[in-house]
Amino acid sequence: MVKKILFSIILFSQITFGQNYVKGTMNPAYSNQYNWVILYQLKGAKQVYIGNTTLANGEFKINIPATASKGVYRLMYKMDQKSQVDFIYNKENVELTFNPKEPKTSVKFIVSDENKLYSNYLIKATALQQKLDSLQLEYFHLKDNKSKMEVSNLYSKTLKDYKETEKSYQLKSEGLQASHFIKANEVYFPSKLLKTPQEFLNSKKQHYFDFVNFEDKVLQNSIFITEKVIDYVFYLSVSEDVSVQNSLYKQAIKEVEEKAGNDLLLKSDLLTTILYNFNQQENAPLMKYVLNIYTKLPKEFQNLEVIKDTKNKLKLAIGNVAPDFSWQENGVTKKLSNLNIADHYILVFWSTTCSHCLHEIPLLHEFSKTLKDVHVIGFTLEKDDLGFKKYSKLYPEWTNVLGLNKWQNKTARTYEIRATPTYFILDKNKRIVAKPNHFEDVKAFFKN
Known part of the structure; x- marks a missing residue:
């Protein structure tokens, strides 16, 4: 029994001392803007997860497993390509400081000769x-x-x-x-x-x-x-x-x-x-x-x-024909591909339960009245038809389409709708010519 305990202590000691770490300090002026750091190993086009930790006053420490291989590692503290620091790991501890707003130009290594x-x-x-x-x-x-x-x-x-x-x-x-x-x-x-x-x-x-x-x-x-x-x-x-x-x-x-x-x-x-x-x-x-x-x-x-x-x-790439879909209008089945009433179409996915939509859609309606040879298709994503019946009456010039099941609606999923309102501008052949992010971008497209 004593031998087993001694063996366990020796093994734990070997694992502990065989484990290296990366330790960092962010500029204190920005430290309260970030909460976590993730460590990856970079392998070609892939990022292999190693570990993560929370930040304390802009400081962090992540242990690198003893089994981790040599190579290039990446610290990421925000989900974008700018918020990251790369370093070489060669079985030695790494300590560094950096300004998270300018990581590439500000990084300084305190520990790690390499x-x-x-x-x-x-x-x-x-x-x-x-x-x-x-x-x-x-x-x-x-x-x-x-x-x-x-x-x-x-x-x-x-x-x-x-x-x-x-x-x-x-x-x-x-x-x-x-x-x-x-x-x-x-x-x-x-x-x-x-x-x-x-x-x-x-x-x-x-x-x-x-x-x-x-x-x-x-x-x-x-x-x-x-x-x-x-x-x-x-x-x-x-x-x-x-x-x-x-x-x-x-x-x-x-x-x-x-x-x-x-x-x-x-x-x-x-x-x-x-x-x-x-x-x-x-x-x-x-x-x-x-x-x-x-x-x-x-x-x-x-x-x-x-x-x-x-x-x-x-x-959904610009230049491609927009995915086709159909809807019922006065008992008649209609399709996007068969519409032939304008030189351009504004296809907008929105919802009557979306406060942002209730602000932008009336603006779009007023703006669309000033456009020639432009037709709006309002695809309303709803759980039921109550909101659709109420609001579609306000936009009689538009083609109003009800999309039930909201986010799970088949057409919404085809168009990868994850937020409302989402805009697509199509030409007369239904090719996607622009994908504005906001109503102001829609206005800018037609003004230009």
């Missing part, structure tokens, strides 16, 4: 990278040879400093997790200033992935590669012409596929991330394009939820 090293590297390397780009852009505007020579000399000196900085930190980080990110974060710069902006852009694109090893498992098990890919696809080649922009997107996606090679798991993660961004943009042609590539992957590398979510969003 994160201190990587943080210092990013500060110095980024400053030199930005200076080199700035000198290149300045060079394009110079007219006289003397100024060009001065800028060229300064560029050469800065480039030398940058290469020395990269080499220094790569040596310092040997054997550490940070080494993988420092090497991959290096940026190519030509030995001499380029003469035209087009040469500059071509060079940026040509050498964008020069230092990124797509086969590096440490990079794959972080979000480094996915973030680089998003920048490459969405921000490196831009055109105001929609068709040209979509062609540039497709070309960039093909290049990313080639970089991923035969690594189907990496390809799946990258396509998932790209698809998510096109879903956010509601870019229907590119949603279809990427989904077609994604669904050609072997089944084990497909996420059914991703496919389902994309297909649902496609139904």
